[in-house]
Amino acid sequence: MVSGKIDIHAHLIPPEWPDLKSRFGYGGFLRMEHYAPGRARMVRDDGSVFREVGENAWNPERVLEDMERYGITTMVLSTVPVLFSYWARPEDCYEWSQFLNDHLAQVVALYPGRFWGFGTVPLQDTDYAIRELERCIRELHFPGVEIGSNVNGKNLDDPSLFPFYEAAQELGAALFVHPWEMLGRERLQRYFLEWLVGMPAETALAICSFIFGGVFERFPHLRVLFAHGGGSFPFTLGRIAKGYQARPDLCNVNEVAPPQAYVGRFWVDSITHDVRALRFLLETVGPERVVYGTDYPFPLGDFGDSSVISQLELPEEIAERIFVRNALEFLGLQTTEPVAPSLQ
Amino acid sequence: MVSGKIDIHAHLIPPEWPDLKSRFGYGGFLRMEHYAPGRARMVRDDGSVFREVGENAWNPERVLEDMERYGITTMVLSTVPVLFSYWARPEDCYEWSQFLNDHLAQVVALYPGRFWGFGTVPLQDTDYAIRELERCIRELHFPGVEIGSNVNGKNLDDPSLFPFYEAAQELGAALFVHPWEMLGRERLQRYFLEWLVGMPAETALAICSFIFGGVFERFPHLRVLFAHGGGSFPFTLGRIAKGYQARPDLCNVNEVAPPQAYVGRFWVDSITHDVRALRFLLETVGPERVVYGTDYPFPLGDFGDSSVISQLELPEEIAERIFVRNALEFLGLQTTEPVAPSLQ
Numbered sequence: 001m002v003s004g005k006i007d008i009h010a011h012l013i014p015p016e017w018p019d020l021k022s023r024f025g026y027g028g029f030l031r032m033e034h035y036a037p038g039r040a041r042m043v044r045d046d047g048s049v050f051r052e053v054g055e056n057a058w059n060p061e062r063v064l065e066d067m068e069r070y071g072i073t074t075m076v077l078s079t080v081p082v083l084f085s086y087w088a089r090p091e092d093c094y095e096w097s098q099f100l101n102d103h104l105a106q107v108v109a110l111y112p113g114r115f116w117g118f119g120t121v122p123l124q125d126t127d128y129a130i131r132e133l134e135r136c137i138r139e140l141h142f143p144g145v146e147i148g149s150n151v152n153g154k155n156l157d158d159p160s161l162f163p164f165y166e167a168a169q170e171l172g173a174a175l176f177v178h179p180w181e182m183l184g185r186e187r188l189q190r191y192f193l194e195w196l197v198g199m200p201a202e203t204a205l206a207i208c209s210f211i212f213g214g215v216f217e218r219f220p221h222l223r224v225l226f227a228h229g230g231g232s233f234p235f236t237l238g239r240i241a242k243g244y245q246a247r248p249d250l251c252n253v254n255e256v257a258p259p260q261a262y263v264g265r266f267w268v269d270s271i272t273h274d275v276r277a278l279r280f281l282l283e284t285v286g287p288e289r290v291v292y293g294t295d296y297p298f299p300l301g302d303f304g305d306s307s308v309i310s311q312l313e314l315p316e317e318i319a320e321r322i323f324v325r326n327a328l329e330f331l332g333l334q335t336t337e338p339v340a341p342s343l344q
Numbered sequence: 345m346v347s348g349k350i351d352i353h354a355h356l357i358p359p360e361w362p363d364l365k366s367r368f369g370y371g372g373f374l375r376m377e378h379y380a381p382g383r384a385r386m387v388r389d390d391g392s393v394f395r396e397v398g399e400n401a402w403n404p405e406r407v408l409e410d411m412e413r414y415g416i417t418t419m420v421l422s423t424v425p426v427l428f429s430y431w432a433r434p435e436d437c438y439e440w441s442q443f444l445n446d447h448l449a450q451v452v453a454l455y456p457g458r459f460w461g462f463g464t465v466p467l468q469d470t471d472y473a474i475r476e477l478e479r480c481i482r483e484l485h486f487p488g489v490e491i492g493s494n495v496n497g498k499n500l501d502d503p504s505l506f507p508f509y510e511a512a513q514e515l516g517a518a519l520f521v522h523p524w525e526m527l528g529r530e531r532l533q534r535y536f537l538e539w540l541v542g543m544p545a546e547t548a549l550a551i552c553s554f555i556f557g558g559v560f561e562r563f564p565h566l567r568v569l570f571a572h573g574g575g576s577f578p579f580t581l582g583r584i585a586k587g588y589q590a591r592p593d594l595c596n597v598n599e600v601a602p603p604q605a606y607v608g609r610f611w612v613d614s615i616t617h618d619v620r621a622l623r624f625l626l627e628t629v630g631p632e633r634v635v636y637g638t639d640y641p642f643p644l645g646d647f648g649d650s651s652v653i654s655q656l657e658l659p660e661e662i663a664e665r666i667f668v669r670n671a672l673e674f675l676g677l678q679t680t681e682p683v684a685p686s687l688q
Contacts, residue, residue, distance in 0.1 A: 012680025056364070155531060183528025184545070187499060191556035192594040193549065196587045200580045201528070201545035205537065212535035228583070235579030237543045238652070239572070243540045246643035250536040274582025280624050299590035300583070308582070 004073030006327040008176070009227055009269045009293030012077040012115075013042075014103040015058040021045060024092040030082060032058075042082070050082060056297040060107050064114060066296070067137030070303050075296070077104055078118035078146035078330070086151050097122050097132050105140040115186060116331070118146040118176050126160055129168045137171045143331040144174030144223075149206040150181055156206050157213020165215060169222040171248075172332045177226045179203045195274030203231025208240060211262045214254035225267035225330050226289060229277070234284040237263065254343030267330045270322060271302045275311050287318045291326045350671040351647075352520070353637030356421040356459075357386075358447040359402040364478045365389060368436040374426060376402075378568060386426070394426060400641040404451050408458060410640070414647050419640070420635030420675070421448055422462035425524030430495050441466050441574055443478050449484040460675070462490040470504055474511045482517045487675040488518030488567070493550040494525055500550050501557020509559060513566040516676045521570045523547045533647050539644060547575025552584060555606050558598035569611035569674050573621070578628040581607065606682035611674045613637030614666060615646045619655050631662045634677030635670045 013032075020029035025043040034040045038055040055062045067075060079100050085093045097120050104117040119136035121129040136142045145168075149156065156177070168175055182188060182198030183205060203226050210216050210224065226233070233240070241259045244251040256262075267289050272278045282290055294303040302308055314322065328334035357376075365371035371389040378384045382399040399406045407654050411419060423444050431438045448461040463480035465473040480486045489512075493500065500521070512519055526532060526542030527549060547570050554560050554568065577584070585603045588595040599644070600606075611633050616622045626634055638647040646652055658666065672678040 076559075150531070153531060155534075157534070183531045184549075185528075186525075187494070187497060187527045187549065190499075190501070190594075191552060191597070192587045192591050193552055193556075196580070196584045196595075197545060197548045197552055197576075200548075200576055200583065201541060204541045204544075204576070205528075205531065208535065208537055208541055212537075232541075232544055232548070232576030232580055235616075235621055235624065236540070236576060237546065238616055238621050240540045242617040242644055242646075243536045247536050251540075253535070272579075272582055273586040276624065276627060277579055277582050280579070280620065283620060300586055302586075 005071055005323040007067075007072045007290055007294050007296065008225065008291040008327050008330070009271065010058070010075040010077055010296040011080050011298065012060065012063065012104065012107065013053070013058050013080055013083065013248050014100065017099060020092075020096065024088065028087060029085065029096075038257075038293075051201060054297065056218055060115065062110060063297070064111065065112070066303070070294075070307070072294070072303075074114055074116060075109065076116045076118055076143070076176075076327070078176060079120050080179070081148055081178050084120060084123070084148050084180065086122065086124040086148060087241060088124075090122050090128050091230075093122035093124065094128040094132060098135075098296065101132070101136055101140055101142075103309045105142070108140075108142075116310070117142045118144055118174075119145070121145050121164075123147055123151045123161070123164070129164050133164070133167055133173060134171065137173050142173075143333060144168075144176060146176040146178055148180040149202045150183075153181070155209040155213070157209040157215060162218065165219045165222055169219045172223075174331050175222065175224045177203070177206050179206070179231065181229060199228060200231035204233040204236060205226055207231070207233045207266070208259075210266070211259050212244075212251055212254060212256060216255050216262050216265050217254070217256055223267070223330055223332060225269065227269055227271070227293070228271040228295075229270065229281045230268040230285065234268075234281050235277075237284065264289060267291050270309050271295055273300075273302055273308055275308055278308055278312055282318075287321055288329075290322050291330055292323045349413075349415055349636055349667040351416045351419045351638050351640065352569065352635045352671050353615065354407075354419040354421055354640040354675070355401070355424045355642065356404065356407065356448065356451065357397070357402050357424055357427065358444065361443060362585050363657055364436075364440065368433065372431060373429065373440075398641065402680060404455060404459065407641070408455065409649070411458070414638075414651070416638070416647075418458055418460060420460045420462055420487070420520075420671070421451065422520060422522070423448070423464050425492055425522050428464060428467070428492050428524065430466065430468040430492060430518075432466075432468075434466050434472050437466035437468065438472040438476060442479070445476070445480055445484055445486075449486070452484075452486075461486045462488055462518075465489050465491070465508075467495045467505070467580060467676070468492055468509070470507050472510050477508070477511055477517060478515065481517050481607055486517075487677060488512075489522040490522055492524040493546045494527075497525070499553040499557070501553040501559060506559075506562065509563045509566055513563045515565075518675050519566065519568045521547070521550050521568060523550070523571060523575065544575035545573060547572055547576040548580060551575070551577045551610070552603075554610070555603050556588075556595055556600060558600050560606050560609050561598070567674055567676060569613065571613055571615070571626050571637070572639075573614065573616040574629065575610040578612075579621075581628065596615055608633060611635050611670065615639055616651050617644075617646055617652055619652055622656055626662075630668060631665055632673075634666050635674055636667045
């Protein structure tokens with residue numbers, strides 16, 4: 001029996017924060033509007049609602065109750081991508097990232113062993129991003145940071161990001177890549193399609209950018225995890241590999257190996273919402289590269305009674321890998337001896 | 345033994361065509377530049393090359409040799425999406441579509457039983473599109489037409505297309521939906537990603553537009569096939585279904601059934617480039633909804649010795665379905681049993 005579960009993909013936001021528009025002198029940020037007990041809206045400048053959230057989005061006590069219910073020992077908390085604010089002035093985003101990271105560090109400190117943190121960094125400015133990354137790892141003792149799948153439309157193969165990857169590799173910081181600002185979102189405005197079609201494509205694009213942009217080649221020790229089971233990448237890997245084979249003039253400008261060679265080089269979370277897709281994912285990237293994740297506490301989350309992974313009859317050893325060991329390896333927390341999180 | 349194969353996804357273009365820029369008085373069209381025996385370039389106004397093509401792109405005799413080699417009995421030929429020209433003036437695109445369709449009809453007539461045709465229509469103008477659709481079916485005796493996955497950025501749930509779908513349903517015309525003008529293509533300019541990431545996303549978007557836009561509900565007898573194994577749709581169906589369940593306020597504005605209910609309602613071709621993905625596809629949409637296709641003659645095509653489907657050991661009955669019967673049913677050439685599973 002696996003006695004504990006580490007959830008690599010879970011979000012927490014501060015219950016409130018300063019009025020960023022008046023602080024920084026320009027708009028575009030979100031604010032929290034608590035309108036009823038345990039209910040709040042994340043509101044844009046123009047008053048439109050980005051998202052309704054409940055107490056489980058900001059209250060760790062409430063989160064712990066759910067963790068108890070779902071048998072989750074430890075959550076690795078990260079902010080929600082809409083708060084990245086890569087579009088803001090770098091120095092402002094730097095300050096804002098510090099605010100978010102300090103909040104997360106407080107939560108982690110209050111509940112030792114129950115929460116770990118992925119920081120956020122002002123990725124639009126590599127120097128600031130590295131500075132905050134160093135603080136996240138060295139001072140706040142986060143195992144890594146969460147980054148968006150693009151930086152104001154620049155894909156993750158942009159050379160401006162290479163010094164950041166180098167710093168992450170040297171610091172041993174794990175990178176959790178989360179889709180946001182989805183490609184083609186002007187065509188995805190109806191039916192929640194930005195989340196349902198855009199996010200899987202955005203994540204496939206992020207993985208392909210790492211592969212074809214030579215990021216994996218340049219930073220061989222960088223540890224990276226892509227959200228939502230790698231998006232549409234695992235299922236379209238055959239097409240991507242065929243593209244590399246058929247059009248090396250286009251795909252292989254950076255002298256990289258065939259795409260299949262990078263499978264096993266990165267982690268993905270387990271969020272597929274389908275037993276057959278999860279099995280396909282395990283077969284494609286290998287059971288040692290899939291990490292349990294829930295996307296808690298959001299509507300597209302995979303937790304609770306309907307959790308897909310609980311419907312898969314996994315051999316004990318593979319379950320232990322997915323629920324515990326793979327997370328520890330990705331996070332760089334298991335170098336010599338095995339650690340069961342429930343034993344702390 | 346399956347004695348023949350119908351290839352539902354194969355492209356043929358005319359060897360040459362009039363100078364459309366001087367004919368219509370504005371640019372944006374492609375022209376053919378034959379620069380060596382059996383070699384040509386499809387060239388844009390500015391002289392840049394869209395694609396190099398060989399004789400197998402325009403010479404049916406050459407195509408027949410390959411069909412012999414690959415055991416393909418019949419190819420259902422369609423034009424290449426870059427020639428759709430939905431962006432042109434409707435009356436010009438109408439004339440151009442007639443040119444392309446007349447060419448295809450000639451090829452079909454020259455080699456009876458070896459080639460069938462999917463016409464193209466000026467989809468930017470519903471009236472013209474219906475007029476040419478009627479001509480394709482009634483006069484040119486095509487079993488259907490090929491349409492793009494969007495019309496100048498409008499998704500396929502756009503109500504302006506409903507009269508066209510209605511006409512197709514009434515005429516019994518099969519619709520072959522091919523991805524083109526990929527969403528987010530400004531972010532897919534490197535590494536062939538427009539084809540490798542954009543196309544699968546574009547096709548998933550097309551299927552979701554049919555589902556959530558209520559197109560399947562409105563036109564229960566319309567027969568539709570989506571290219572490239574349905575793109576990323578089959579693998580992300582769990583996520584899409586979860587979205588419908590979690591956010592009906594966003595997904596279900598048109599009072600449709602859950603997405604899973606429409607699986608079985610449409611066809612896909614077999615082009616996945618991966619044995620495991622093809623098996624997953626067959627399990628997801630069912631062996632009666634997968635139609636053999638090659639994307640001949642292009643570099644991302646799945647034909648010849650490396651053909652993925654030939655690596656799958658299919659039971660005789662399923663092979664016969666995929667190679668022959670499913671195509672006939674989709675094309676409406678075998679009409680004894682009901683095609684649309686009852687959804688209502």
